[in-house]
Amino acid sequence: MDFGSLIGWIVLGVFVLLFLWVTVVYNKLVRLGVRAEEAWRGIDTLLRKRFDLIPNLVETVKGYATHEREVFERVTEARSASMKAQTPKEQAEADNVLAGTLKSLFAVAENYPELKANVNFTALQKSLEELEEEIARSRRYYNAVVRDLNTAIKVFPQNMIANLFRIKEREFYMLPSETMAEPPKVDFSR
Template identity: 55%
Template sequence: MSPLVIVLIVTVVVLLVLVGVVIGAYNGLVVLRNRVEEAWSDITVQLKRRTDLIPNLVNSVKGYATHEKEVFEKVAEARSAIMNAGSVAETAKAENALEGALKSLFAVSEAYPELKANQNFLQLQQELVDTEDKIQAARRFYNGGVRDLNTKIQTFPTNIIAGMFGFQAKEFFDVEDRASVENPVEVKF
């Protein structure tokens, strides 16, 4: 075999390997991006389910605690903020507000023993707890997908392919901010 043929074969093999690496990296990035989008979709489904439960829960409490107008307004505002959130950061901020408002709502319910014994209220409360658990699981799945995608985007050689094809790092869905963890919700009656 002539040296020219050997160089041509080596060049073709190297090009095929490079094309294979690019295709593999691109497909891996697409898979991770789709997992993140699927996980975000799961979160939005659970958030929607929760926002649908909240009016019934508020109405149950209103029947017993009609003078707690401020608490009901905060819950309504927080619910509206979740429904209108456009980004992961906005959703996380709205989640913090809703969590605080719901804590206040449940604190109000503690002052009304007949409400705590109401079967409808108890069922709604249990459904809300179940939905919160599902949101937490969906958030962990989403954040795991974001971690994997961001790691792949930032590591060599996929960072080159990610840059070539416009893959962007995703934002984690962190609900708790330092202020809400360090300063718990204050309930006033």
């Protein structure tokens, strides 16, 4: 074997290794992107369940507190806005408003002991509480996946592959700053 063919084999080997490395990094970034999308769809599914539950809750309270129309309208408007949210930031802001209106709804319910004793109302409260816990777990999972994806996109030399294939960072699901100062408290135990 002469020196020229040895150099050719070395160059070919370097290109093969480079191609394999690019493939591995690209596939890793794609897998993380798919996991992030799956995590977001999981949150979306849970939010839809919550959206379906809220009208039942409102109707149950309405049966006992018909003169609280303004509260019912605010809950309905907040639910509608939350359903229209597209990005994690929009969803977090809409969820913040919805949580506030639901607190108002439960405050109204506190004034009606017969409502608090209603089996349907307590079942709806329990369902909402379980859904909120599941949504919180899903948000944490989503943010963990987004953290892994964004880190992989930013670190060298993977950032070159991400830029080459236009793989973008994802937005975290972060609560608005005013919510972080004092988290909403939902207490169904009373």
